[in-house]
Amino acid sequence: MFDRFRSRLELSGWLTAETAFRIGAGRSTEVVGTDLPVVRDALGRPYIPGSSFKGVLRSRLESLVRAVSNNRKVVCNPAESEEWCITAQDMQEFKERVREVDARQRDEVLTERIISESCLLCLTFGSPWLASKVLVRDLLVDESLWFGQFQIRDGVAIDRDTETAAEGKLYDYEVVPAGTRFGVRLLMENGEPWQWGMLFIGLKEFEHGYVPIGGSKSRGLGWVRLNWEERKLFLLDGEEGEARLEKLIRFLDGEGFEDVGDQMVRTWIEAFKKKLAKAAGQVMV
Ligand SMILES: [Zn+2]
16 A cells, blocks of 8 residues: 555544443353443443444444445445445456556556545445544543443343243343443544545534434434544645655644634535535446
8 A cells, every 4th residue: 555644633522421322242141240231441441442433433424425326336335245335356356457567556556446446435434455544442431420330221031933022031231321421532544625524424413413322222222422622633735845844743743733623624524525426426427
C-alpha cells in the first residue's frame, strides 16, 4: 500500500445510556451470579467494545446509503461474500490482469484498482482488501459515575416449538443501567471531505439518539445518546518542504489541530452528497 500520512480527524465525547442496555459476554459458566452477564473490562467494569460501536455505525450508514442506491459498488453487503463490492473472484481477476504491468508498478496499479472498485462503505470502514480509515477505541465507563451498579432482570425462556413461555424455564440477564456513560474516542486517518461528511451523518444518528446498541432491543434496551466534547482536524495538505516537516513534528506533539465547527461539517456533508450522487449515477448508466 502506498499510504502517506495526510490528515487525522479526532473526535471525542460521551455516549450516555438513556435506557438500560446489554452487550452480552455469552452464557455464564459461574455457579453464582447471572445466567447472561454483560461484557466487562479487566477491572470488572462494563465497557462497549470499539468494534461493536463501529459495527453499529457502519450498518446504520449502510442502510442510509442503501436508501439511495442498492448497487454493490455503492454499498455492498459485508455479511455475504458473494455480495461484496470486490468478491474473491474479482480480486483473482485483478491480480491476473496486473501481471501484464511492469513489476515495479504492480502494487500501485492493484491498489488503484481496489480503490476504484470498492463501495463507499468499504473505502471508509475497510474490507478484506482495504484497511479501515476509521478507528474506534473501546468505550470505557466514566469512573466518576460508576460504582458497580449492574442490574439483573428476569427473562422468560420461550419454547421454540409452541412459541409460548416455557413453564419453569426462567433465566436472568444482566444489564448496564440508564445514566451510565462511556468515553468515545474515534479517529479517521487520511479521510477525504466526503468521508468526514459520511462519518458525521452516521454519528448524527447517535447524537439524536436514534440508534440502539447491544441486544434485547425488542425489550426497549439499548437507547444511547452521543455528545461531543472535542472535534478536531489535523491537515498536512497544503504545506510544502520545511513547513511540512515542521507541521508534522508539531502534530507528533499533539499540536497543529483546528477545531471542527458546524460549518465545516455542513461542507463535508455536501461533499458526501455529491460523492454519493455521482457513485449512484455511475452505476445506473
Ligand atoms: Zn463494499
